[in-house]
Amino acid sequence: MDRIKTALDKRRQGTHYADRMHRILGVCQDCGLLWHEERVAFTNGSSALRRVHDIEPVGRVFVTPRYEKYGLHVNTRVLPRLKRMAPQFAYALNVPSTSVEVDGNTVYIRVPLEEAQEDGLLTFEDAWSIAESIPVGSLLLGVDDDRRQLVLEMIAPTNVHAAVVGMTGSGKSTLLKTMILSAQRIGGSQVALFDPSRGLEPLSGHPSVWRGGLFSNAADCERGLEALANQIGRGLGRLTYVFVDEVPDLIAQRPQIKQHLARLAQAGRHAGLHLIIGAQHLLASDVGSMTLRNIPVRLVGRVSDPSAAYQATGRRDTGADSLRGRGDFVAVNGSLTRRFQVAYLSDADLEEWARRYAPRDAMVPVRPEVLKAQTAPVHALAHRAMGSGGDGRPPDDIPEEALREIKRYVRQHGHRPSLNWVYRMTKEKLPTGGFNRDKARRALRLAGQAPQQAHAQE
Ligand SMILES: Nc1ncnc2c1ncn2[C@@H]1O[C@H](COP(=O)(O)OP(=O)(O)O)[C@@H](O)[C@H]1O
Ligand SMILES: [Mg+2]
Structure with missing residues (x-):
């Protein structure tokens, strides 16, 4: 002794x-x-x-x-x-x-x-300054038990995608922010940001942000994720990290998101797309078992009990159920586990970043009409095939914006606009292009302006 x-x-x-x-x-x-x-x-x-x-x-x-x-x-x-x-x-x-x-x-x-004996916060700068040249393809997490800088090499074939899991307050969003800021400072990649709770907003103004800003409402997130999933099969694109916080919440609001995530998890890497998702629980019933299988890296913070720890890590002996919250995390990939403390990005640091790069909302991609037809519900296709009245298109293919413009015209002029006017207005305003006569008529009808026969005049 x-x-x-x-x-x-x-x-x-x-x-x-x-x-x-x-x-x-x-x-x-x-x-x-x-x-x-x-x-x-x-x-x-x-x-x-x-x-x-x-x-x-x-x-x-x-x-x-x-x-x-x-x-x-x-x-x-x-x-x-x-x-x-x-x-x-x-x-x-x-x-x-x-x-x-x-x-x-x-x-x-x-x-x-x-708590009184604990060292003060481990800040982003503390962790970053241990080794400043993190290679493109890796993201900063924090420091491990030996106080070495811990980075996650996303482009390694055994990593590719990661899930950040833990109960509220465990520090998931903080970890996502640390990873995002590190990507922006390292350079050589773009980041796509999806977060209904808008916690990632302070990082949304940097030039590396895909489509120029944050996707926050569930409908926009669905569009954005669909557009990313559609990049698969077009060859290796730019290295892109796709950060999605509060995934179960998004899927509950927009079930299609589950399919888009599944495609990204399965084949995203062929297009240079790497997913990093945040969730309180990692249940196959929420996220889909295929998606879970295709996300090998689990970054797990405090969880409520051993069964949640098992679900999150896929293993029994990681000690994840004894994690203490506030950035106390374990990284798990197969049989490898590594405890670490997440580098903390303070509100002041985030504000400073946001002052340099003013936060913005994303330009939401619009679905091309072709895709729309392909993904139309089965009953709509059947409807069209049988030619049973109407043109069979789903009724929502006239964007709100077009209806608003028509109504504004009516308010200003006291009569409905011509079909030509509708064509010019939609050509100018909508990325999908100008409405043909049929569609313009339907737009007028939807806007509350009864369709009539001859109205080519201005
Ligand atoms: N790495 C960390 N170091 C110190 N405190 C942290 C850390 N991560 C989170 N916290 C504390 O926990 C709170 C909740 O963190 P947050 O990232 O919002 O958790 P979650 O997204 O899991 O709910 C933060 O406001 C902060 O006070
Ligand atoms: Mg959060």
């Missing part, structure tokens, strides 16, 4: 760490895990008992901004029991909780610091 003590004291002044390591080893001893005896046979026929150590302390304590980590080299035969001993360690150390993490042959007992 003295060996441990001196080893520890060499690195950390005081006996606090050595004392805690003693207590941890004491618990192991009480449970009979520290060593076992094996009988060894000698060539002369005699035999003797030999003590084999199953647990040896790692001679160094890791102190992260919010935790102490005590490492033990462990014989795998005691691993299963050790993994269940977090409550005993907490009791012996007189702390509310601990967690036991396995990393190869090393087991870490993770002990949360009291």
